[in-house]
Amino acid sequence: MYKKDGEKMVKAVVGANWGDEGKGKITDMMAENADIIVRFQGGANAGHTIVNEYGKFALHTLPSGVFYGHTTSVIGNGVALNIPVLFQEMRSITDKGVPAPKLLVSDRAQIVMPYHILFDQYEEERLAGKSFGSTKSGIAPFYSDKYAKIGIQVSDLFDEKQLMEKLQKVCEIKNVTLEHLYHKPLLKPEELLETLREYRQMVEPYVCDVSLYLHKALKEGKTVLLEGQLGTLKDTDHGIYPMVTSSSTLAAYGAIGAGIPPYEIKQIVTVCKAYSSAVGAGAFVSEIFGEEADELRRRGGDGGEYGATTGRPRRMGWFDCVASKYGCRLQGTTDVAFTVLDVLGYLDEIPVCVGYEIGGEVTTDFPVTCKLEKAKPVLKTLPGWKSDIRGIKRYEDLPENCRNYIEFIEAQIEYPITMVSNGPGREDIIYRESSLR
Numbered sequence: 001m002y003k004k005d006g007e008k009m010v011k012a013v014v015g016a017n018w019g020d021e022g023k024g025k026i027t028d029m030m031a032e033n034a035d036i037i038v039r040f041q042g043g044a045n046a047g048h049t050i051v052n053e054y055g056k057f058a059l060h061t062l063p064s065g066v067f068y069g070h071t072t073s074v075i076g077n078g079v080a081l082n083i084p085v086l087f088q089e090m091r092s093i094t095d096k097g098v099p100a101p102k103l104l105v106s107d108r109a110q111i112v113m114p115y116h117i118l119f120d121q122y123e124e125e126r127l128a129g130k131s132f133g134s135t136k137s138g139i140a141p142f143y144s145d146k147y148a149k150i151g152i153q154v155s156d157l158f159d160e161k162q163l164m165e166k167l168q169k170v171c172e173i174k175n176v177t178l179e180h181l182y183h184k185p186l187l188k189p190e191e192l193l194e195t196l197r198e199y200r201q202m203v204e205p206y207v208c209d210v211s212l213y214l215h216k217a218l219k220e221g222k223t224v225l226l227e228g229q230l231g232t233l234k235d236t237d238h239g240i241y242p243m244v245t246s247s248s249t250l251a252a253y254g255a256i257g258a259g260i261p262p263y264e265i266k267q268i269v270t271v272c273k274a275y276s277s278a279v280g281a282g283a284f285v286s287e288i289f290g291e292e293a294d295e296l297r298r299r300g301g302d303g304g305e306y307g308a309t310t311g312r313p314r315r316m317g318w319f320d321c322v323a324s325k326y327g328c329r330l331q332g333t334t335d336v337a338f339t340v341l342d343v344l345g346y347l348d349e350i351p352v353c354v355g356y357e358i359g360g361e362v363t364t365d366f367p368v369t370c371k372l373e374k375a376k377p378v379l380k381t382l383p384g385w386k387s388d389i390r391g392i393k394r395y396e397d398l399p400e401n402c403r404n405y406i407e408f409i410e411a412q413i414e415y416p417i418t419m420v421s422n423g424p425g426r427e428d429i430i431y432r433e434s435s436l437r
Contacts, residue, residue: 015249040226077108078109270327270331285322300340320353341421352381
């Protein structure tokens with residue numbers, strides 16, 4: 001699992017499902033044996049919760065390995081970079097006694113502008129009951145501008161003449177929509193330029209050609225950890241479109257979002273929860289409701305299943321083998337990290353979704369969205385273990401029904417579960433040898 005001395009290696013930590021799988025903990029844990037941790041996509045619209053000797057943290061932009069003194073934290077070119085949020089986050093961890101991290105920011109990363117956040121809010125207001133459940137962090141407008149080729153790169157901050165020309169062009173386009181669709185105040189390029197001067201002051205000491213930096217690091221035998229945001233089912237192409245995020249959540253995009261060759265990625269740890277949860281709208285076949293959902297939500301995670309960014313109660317469901325097998329396949333999984341297993345210790349019986357019934361037929365293959373919305377869960381019930389498994393360090397010491405649950409799910413998803421998380425701390429982890437190796 002870990003590199004031998006002198007062996008260069010790139011590993012990725014990604015999510016199998018809707019996000020909120022516990023990637024932050026797994027990244028934090030694996031960062032102990034890494035030199036560099038790279039956030040390669042997404043923005044401040046989702047949080048990674050970390051519990052360590054410094055306390056409990058919800059990170060939104062900083063990589064989850066930021067708490068180790070020997071690591072360098074990198075914001076890759078694929079990230080939607082909200083500069084004030086990044087530096088507010090830096091202050092929030094150093095205020096709690098965390099040493100100031102070694103930070104690098106890609107000169108090719110693009111900047112989340114104040115108007116991206118406004119447009120996100122305005123569009124959710126306009127859509128009202130048909131909204132996408134956005135966190136209103138500006139992510140969709142940001143990526144829309146990026147691919148419309150009117151985004152602002154970090155490198156643009158250092159050429160004011162060219163920057164002003166870009167801002168004037170952007171304002172011409174945006175002000176038409178503001179005036180005629182949203183009926184909101186217009187943008188002024190001079191005010192935007194002043195804001196970007198402030199951003200430049202904040203970010204200038206950290207700007208770097210990240211792709212070149214990583215190229216040299218790999219030649220020197222460094223280990224690089226790529227950290228993804230959200231999960232497979234929120235991927236723009238392969239997720240539950242249109243109820244997805246606006247960037248690729250797949251490990252394959254890690255090569256693009258960090259600026260490294262794809263063949264360098266040797267290990268892909270895909271994180272699965274022992275049950276399901278989701279924030280936002282969209283199809284969720286194994287979803288549960290009422291008191292059953294409330295109880296699981298209350299017991300779940302570390303302090304309950306509420307969004308790290310929004311505080312919204314997460315939608316709850318049983319483990320979905322169909323979605324998870326699909327999620328692991330799209331990620332190119334080498335290892336599955338199975339998280340929050342300890343939460344299920346209160347249940348006499350644990351339902352598991354093993355198939356979808358669509359139009360009278362049962363499938364174990366994850367369908368496109370229009371079929372997914374018609375799917376009903378096919379459930380199999382397994383006996384619970386009715387005990388607290390926190391503190392257990394060896395797989396063979398887990399209760400028999402707990403091991404049976406893990407092994408049943410491993411057989412269903414067809415990918416090796418090599419890590420089992422039985423608590424919120426980085427030390428709450430059990431390593432196991434999988435028969436699927």
